[in-house]
């Protein structure tokens with residue numbers, strides 16, 4: 001089965017339209033959205049509607065929960081907090097209701113899928129190092145776990161079995177637009193990157209195609225109309241930094 005996985009849209013309509021077009025072209029069997037559909041960008045409702053229409057299995061992220069008032073935003077940075085308050089004011093009742101119905105993880109067909117980390121999905125921990133990944137590998141049983149949250153696409157690999165130390169965890173980059181064969185006899189945590197606000201110094205929108213029969217993953221990176229998304233952010237009165245960073249990919 002071919003899975004299309006996308007995450008961290010953050011109200012960026014131009015990026016989401018581009019990614020969904022690309023996914024349609026790739027003829028994936030199943031679509032999965034790993035959450036953070038809203039927060040930061042100027043089109044939360046349109047992004048909720050498109051995600052819903054795509055029939056993607058969808059889980060919630062921390063910004064979705066924050067926009068619904070389910071998460072304390074006092075620890076968010078100033079820009080993120082301002083964007084959540086704006087999103088709360090602009091989120092339609094219908095969008096909020098749909099977001100409220102999303103779960104926090106999926107486990108099926110030998111895949112685990114969660115927004116932030118498999119161990120404690122509601123603590124919204126980041127997996128940013130082999131040590132972080134080492135802790136998380138002990139918290140799920142499937143051969144592969146897909147995450148988003150950091151907005152940085154990448155891969156961690158662990159031995160399939162046995163008692164191993166943190167030093168055995170390998171960290172790999174995912175080459176853009178090229179299938180990568182995942183090694184047999186290793187478990188993986190794969191970060192699918194971000195649709196609407198990449199932070200790995202590549203401003204192109206990201207999504208991942210995963211073929212569970214061949215164990216190959218392809219990180220798609222796509223140009224989209226960044227300028228238009230930036231104008232919408234500025235016109236909405238959101239913090240200008242949120243527009244600026246789209247062009248930087250950071």
Ligand code: ZN
Pocket residue numbers: 008010036061063149150151
């Ligand atoms: Zn996010």
